[in-house]
Amino acid sequence: MRELAGSPGSWSGLALRLSQFAFAAASVCVMASARDFANYTAFCYLIASMGLQALWSLGLACLDGYALKLEKDLRSAVLVSLFVVGDWVTSILSFAASCSAGAVVVLFDRDAFFCSRDPHLPCGTFELATAFAFLSWAFSGTSALVMFWLLASP
Amino acid sequence: MRELAGSPGSWSGLALRLSQFAFAAASVCVMASARDFANYTAFCYLIASMGLQALWSLGLACLDGYALKLEKDLRSAVLVSLFVVGDWVTSILSFAASCSAGAVVVLFDRDAFFCSRDPHLPCGTFELATAFAFLSWAFSGTSALVMFWLLASP
Numbered sequence: 001m002r003e004l005a006g007s008p009g010s011w012s013g014l015a016l017r018l019s020q021f022a023f024a025a026a027s028v029c030v031m032a033s034a035r036d037f038a039n040y041t042a043f044c045y046l047i048a049s050m051g052l053q054a055l056w057s058l059g060l061a062c063l064d065g066y067a068l069k070l071e072k073d074l075r076s077a078v079l080v081s082l083f084v085v086g087d088w089v090t091s092i093l094s095f096a097a098s099c100s101a102g103a104v105v106v107l108f109d110r111d112a113f114f115c116s117r118d119p120h121l122p123c124g125t126f127e128l129a130t131a132f133a134f135l136s137w138a139f140s141g142t143s144a145l146v147m148f149w150l151l152a153s154p
Numbered sequence: 155m156r157e158l159a160g161s162p163g164s165w166s167g168l169a170l171r172l173s174q175f176a177f178a179a180a181s182v183c184v185m186a187s188a189r190d191f192a193n194y195t196a197f198c199y200l201i202a203s204m205g206l207q208a209l210w211s212l213g214l215a216c217l218d219g220y221a222l223k224l225e226k227d228l229r230s231a232v233l234v235s236l237f238v239v240g241d242w243v244t245s246i247l248s249f250a251a252s253c254s255a256g257a258v259v260v261l262f263d264r265d266a267f268f269c270s271r272d273p274h275l276p277c278g279t280f281e282l283a284t285a286f287a288f289l290s291w292a293f294s295g296t297s298a299l300v301m302f303w304l305l306a307s308p
Contacts, residue, residue, distance in 0.1 A: 039265060040261065040265050041257075041260050041261065041264060041265055042257040042260065042261065092249075095246075095249065095250070095253070096249070096253045099249070099250045099253035099254050099257070100253050100254065100256065100257030101257070102254065103195075103196040103253070103254030103255070103257040103258050104257050104258065104261055106195050106196065107194065107195070107196065107258055107261065110195060111193060111194050111195055148302065148306070149306050152302070152303050152306030152307045153306045153307055
């Protein structure tokens with residue numbers, strides 16, 4: 001298989017995984033710190049989805065680190081197929097969660113004016129968690145595309 | 155380039171394009187028929203995104219029909235690159251719009267109980283339009299994957 005930026009078992013791949021993990025974990029922590037987030041399905045789903053993303057990315061980051069240390073090649077067809085499935089599932093779920101949370105934040109802020117009417121609603125915290133989720137998705141989507149490309153062009 | 159179900163200029167490709175167009179157009183019509191949809195950013199975005207999806211799919215359906223009639227081959231690298239970019243842009247926008255509208259519908263129905271409190275809010279119509287948008291995205295995502303596969307494995 002070809003060498004591509006972001007391939008499994010490379011330094012760029014490790015950096016990509018660590019970025020996904022960092023932003024997903026930040027999103028979970030920020031959202032979980034917000035008051036009353038549990039009243040809204042979209043925000044609970046964001047936590048669930050970002051939790052899954054963080055676990056998956058951390059697992060693959062450990063695998064990348066292990067492969068780099070022992071100089072193993074992770075680009076076999078079976079492993080890449082596994083990574084493709086996992087990456088696509090987590091990245092589609094992350095994108096859906098980010099868009100859902102974003103839609104609810106926009107509704108609160110611009111359509112229903114909940115943020116200006118209720119000063120106790122932590123709109124800034126919701127926005128920050130959603131922004132982190134979008135960043136995590138951007139890195140996760142990049143990984144998914146790289147894996148798909150590796151699978152399609154062996 | 156290889157022959158793949160859903161390739162441009164094939165009968166399966168034409169069927170895929172017509173399905174995308176039909177569900178996107180249905181979503182636009184249903185949402186536009188709902189009272190007060192314009193008060194909500196997510197629903198306006200759904201109309202814009204599904205409108206773009208319908209136009210793009212109709213254009214490619216016409217191109218597929220033309221290629222089938224004159225027995226032309228549309229699977230050149232330049233054309234497939236164009237289709238990949240267009241398909242990915244429309245399908246990411248469609249998915250974002252579907253998820254956003256879905257999040258707002260769930261918020262109205264389950265979290266804030268707007269649907270049971272305000273009988274004039276056309277929640278059923280919002281739900282139907284969102285369901286059509288998800289169906290249109292499912293076909294559009296399939297097209298995008300097929301095109302990407304064709305581009306990656308010439």
